[in-house]
Amino acid sequence: MAAENGEIPIGGTVAVFALGPIGLMAVAGARLRGAGLVIGVDSVPVRQELARSYGADVIVDFTKQDAVERILELTGGRGVDCAVEAVGAEASFQHAVKVTKPGGTISIAGYHGRGDFVAIPRLAWGVGMAEKTIRTGLCPGGRLRMERLLRILQGRRVDPTRMTTHTFPFDDMERAFQVMDKKLDGVIKPLIIF
Numbered sequence: 001m002a003a004e005n006g007e008i009p010i011g012g013t014v015a016v017f018a019l020g021p022i023g024l025m026a027v028a029g030a031r032l033r034g035a036g037l038v039i040g041v042d043s044v045p046v047r048q049e050l051a052r053s054y055g056a057d058v059i060v061d062f063t064k065q066d067a068v069e070r071i072l073e074l075t076g077g078r079g080v081d082c083a084v085e086a087v088g089a090e091a092s093f094q095h096a097v098k099v100t101k102p103g104g105t106i107s108i109a110g111y112h113g114r115g116d117f118v119a120i121p122r123l124a125w126g127v128g129m130a131e132k133t134i135r136t137g138l139c140p141g142g143r144l145r146m147e148r149l150l151r152i153l154q155g156r157r158v159d160p161t162r163m164t165t166h167t168f169p170f171d172d173m174e175r176a177f178q179v180m181d182k183k184l185d186g187v188i189k190p191l192i193i194f
Contacts, residue, residue, distance in 0.1 A: 001029075001109060001137055001138075001139045001140065002016075002022065002025075002026040002029060002084045002086060002107045002108075002109035003026055003029025003030045003032070003033050003082075003084070003107070004029065004033070005105070005107040005109075005135040005136075005137055006030070006033075006081075006082035006083075006084060006105050006107035006135070007082065007105050007133075008030055008033040008034065008035050008081060008082050009034075009081055010033075010034035010036075011034065011035070011036035012034070012035050012036060012037075012080075012081035012082065013035065013036065013037045013039070013075055013079075013080040013081050013082075014030040014035045014037070014038050014039065014080055014081065014082045014083070014084065015039040015040075015041060015071050015080045015082075015083045015084070015096070015099050016030065016038065016039070016040050016041065016051075016056070016083075016084045016086060017041045017067075017083065017084065017085050017086060017087065017092040017095060017096055018041065018042060018085070018086040018087030018089070018092060018110065019040050019041070019042035019044070019047040019048065019050065019051045019056075019086075020047065020086065020087065020188065021163055021188060021189045022086040022087075022109050022110065023040070023042070023047075023051070023084065023086035023087070023109075024047070024050055024051060024054050024163055024188075025054075025158075025160065026084045026086055026107075026109060027040055027051050027054045027055050027056050028054040028055060028158045030055065030082070030084075031054065031055030032152070032157060032158070035055075035082075037057050037058070037074070037075075037080075038055055038056045038057050038058075039056065039057065039058045039059075039060060039071055039074060039080070040052075040056035040058070040059045040060070041059075041060045041062055041067050041071075041092075041095075042059070042061070042062075043061050043062055043063040043064075046165075046186065046188070047188065048061070050162060050163060050188070053162060054158070054162075058074060067095055067099075068095050068098045068099055071099040072099060075099075075101075078101050079099050079100055079101030079102075079104065080099055080100055080101060080104060081100075081101065081104050081105070082100070082104060082105045082106075082107060083095075083096035083097070083099050083100045083104070083105075083106050083107070084096070084107045084108075084109060085106065085107070085108050085109065085110050086109045086110050087110040088110030088111040088112045088113065089110065090112070090115070090118055090119065092110070093106075093108070093110075093112070093118055094119065094120070094121050094124075096108075097120055097121050097124050097125055097132065097134075098121055098124040100132050102126060102130040102131055102132065103130070103131045103132070104132055104133070105132070105133045105134075105135060106132060106133070106134045106135070107135050107136075108134065108135065108136040108137075109137075109139075120134075160189075161191075163188045163189040164188075164189050164190070164191045165186060165187050165188045165189060165190070166179060166185070166187050166189075166190040166191070167190070167191045167192075167193060168190055168191070168192050168193070169192075169193055170192060170193060170194050172192075173192055176190040176192050
């Protein structure tokens with residue numbers, strides 16, 4: 001959904017902020033849509049490696065360098081065609097706005113469930129005149145979409161099981177949700193076996 005909403009052009013540039021399960025699949029989606037440069041932003045080494053395996057060309061560790069400066073440097077100062085915000089944090093949303101070039105798209109896949117407002121950096125937004133599109137959405141379902149996604153899995157174009165870091169029996173489902181919710185034990189994605 002994040003890659004589709006991002007309207008990534010063939011050969012386009014993409015920055016994905018946060019490389020958890022949503023961000024990792026946004027990296028895979030960007031690559032499937034034909035992105036020419038995919039930049040992943042995260043500080044967790046195992047997530048960085050997974051992002052590379054899903055198609056990220058460059059990883060920016062925001063604890064070691066300014067992510068906005070580095071992305072602008074990688075794009076010759078122009079910014080990216082699409083920035084994906086995949087965590088639901090105001091700081092990463094603002095960074096996504098800052099690195100998106102005029103006419104580009106900010107695709108929000110993260111859940112912004114706290115606070116009354118999300119601040120948009122006015123100048124980076126081009127004071128509203130830079131034609132930067134902000135698109136949001138929850139992963140849509142439906143039979144036709146699921147058929148398309150299953151074709152990707154059946155064709156072995158994407159292997160989501162690489163994200164599985166924990167396995168739980170069905171009877172331990174509550175524990176699996178707790179581990180995922182609290183991000184315990186380095187979890188990326190738990191798998192519940194029926």
